[in-house]
Amino acid sequence: MIYVVNNSNNAYFNHATEEYLLTNFQDEIFMLWINKPSILIGRNQNTLSEINSDYVKSNNIDVVRRLSGGGAVFNDLGNMNFTFITNRFNSNIATKDGFERFALPVIKALDSLNVQAEFTGRNDITIDGKKFSGNAQYFSKDKLLHHGTLMYNCDVDSLSKALKCKPLKFKDKGIKSISSRVTNISSHMNSTMDLYEFKDYLMNFVMKCNDIITVYELTNQDIIEIEKIMKSRFETWEWNYGKSPNYSYQHSSKYSCGSIEYHINVNNGIISNISLYGDFFGEKNISELESKILGINHNLTDLSEALKDVVMDQYVKGLSTFEFLDGLINI
Missing domain, CATH: 3.30.930.10 (Bira Bifunctional Protein; Domain 2)
Known part of the structure; x- marks a missing residue:
């Protein structure tokens, strides 16, 4: 060193x-x-x-x-x-x-x-x-x-x-x-x-x-x-700074692993834009997780299917897929 x-x-x-x-x-x-x-x-x-x-x-x-x-x-x-x-x-x-x-x-x-x-x-x-x-x-x-x-x-x-x-x-x-x-x-x-x-x-x-x-x-x-x-x-x-978010769905949640702001634009039931912000940690770039949700219907069944193979801990350390889904749609 x-x-x-x-x-x-x-x-x-x-x-x-x-x-x-x-x-x-x-x-x-x-x-x-x-x-x-x-x-x-x-x-x-x-x-x-x-x-x-x-x-x-x-x-x-x-x-x-x-x-x-x-x-x-x-x-x-x-x-x-x-x-x-x-x-x-x-x-x-x-x-x-x-x-x-x-x-x-x-x-x-x-x-x-x-x-x-x-x-x-x-x-x-x-x-x-x-x-x-x-x-x-x-x-x-x-x-x-x-x-x-x-x-x-x-x-x-x-x-x-x-x-x-x-x-x-x-x-x-x-x-x-x-x-x-x-x-x-x-x-x-x-x-x-x-x-x-x-x-x-x-x-x-x-x-x-x-x-x-x-x-x-x-x-x-x-x-x-x-x-x-x-x-x-x-x-x-x-x-x-990037683009200041202006979305139709906004939600904030506090978890043991940090806080997350969900900003989602939904057109005809389909997620057309999403930005995730917060003080969380993760090894992989959060934009990769965002991309997995784009084009998916904004409901529990379709989002669960889209995320079934995702190792959430790699993107938000300490967060479960269920917790993430709850933030996305307020289960």
Whole structure:
């Protein structure tokens, strides 16, 4: 494993860097990076339903869609992100510990600073029950990209204003605001340390734990190639926003594996268009699942037949076919 130095604060560039490293490097990789104010949208989410557009625009907050699934997160210069790129077949990803394995170095580093953190739920790291890190993954052939955000001294007020608070997200939690369920690492530290000092500490800690001795700095040619990816994908409206949904059937459901928004256009009883959004995870592209439903009659019998050979867990990890059918037609 090598450590890749990335000092950019450009969210579009930083996500393009992940894709570039994923597709062009054979080495396993560890990287830390910091974004200026930005919102990172999960690959399967409906961007417009996740952000407060007026606030985002007036405060010059960048919006970029990730390669990975999961929910929307807010970044600023009090926030840090970490990335691991590994051989997927050496990463225990088939087990429930797939996410926790990559969160563990962060937890151990904080423990060495007398900050007690734990991995909770499907993809969070928390302190005293409050979230400071969300994690997500993306699969590419034999590679696995795992990344997470670390709230160190984030502006929680801006976070609350930039992201929409969805009632569905807080179902059964008894919590009504984003700010009430998150925390900054710095508020739990016994010693004073700014974000960049913490970044250096975490870098050295993880490098030592993983016996990383090679530090790689991006070359001019690397940067040229990364900027090509940035301009062709991560800076484009099509990638970050796409077509805003306007369908005749809309339904939202909260599952143990995440939330899903169903947007379906039905003409003469036949599904002519479908878009699935949410903070769920899955190995296969959700568009493949959508394509299996197009042209099918919008009823239980025909949809059940169309989905009988589908391994739902590959598209939405942890979701059953019955649960999906219930979301499609409200059984």
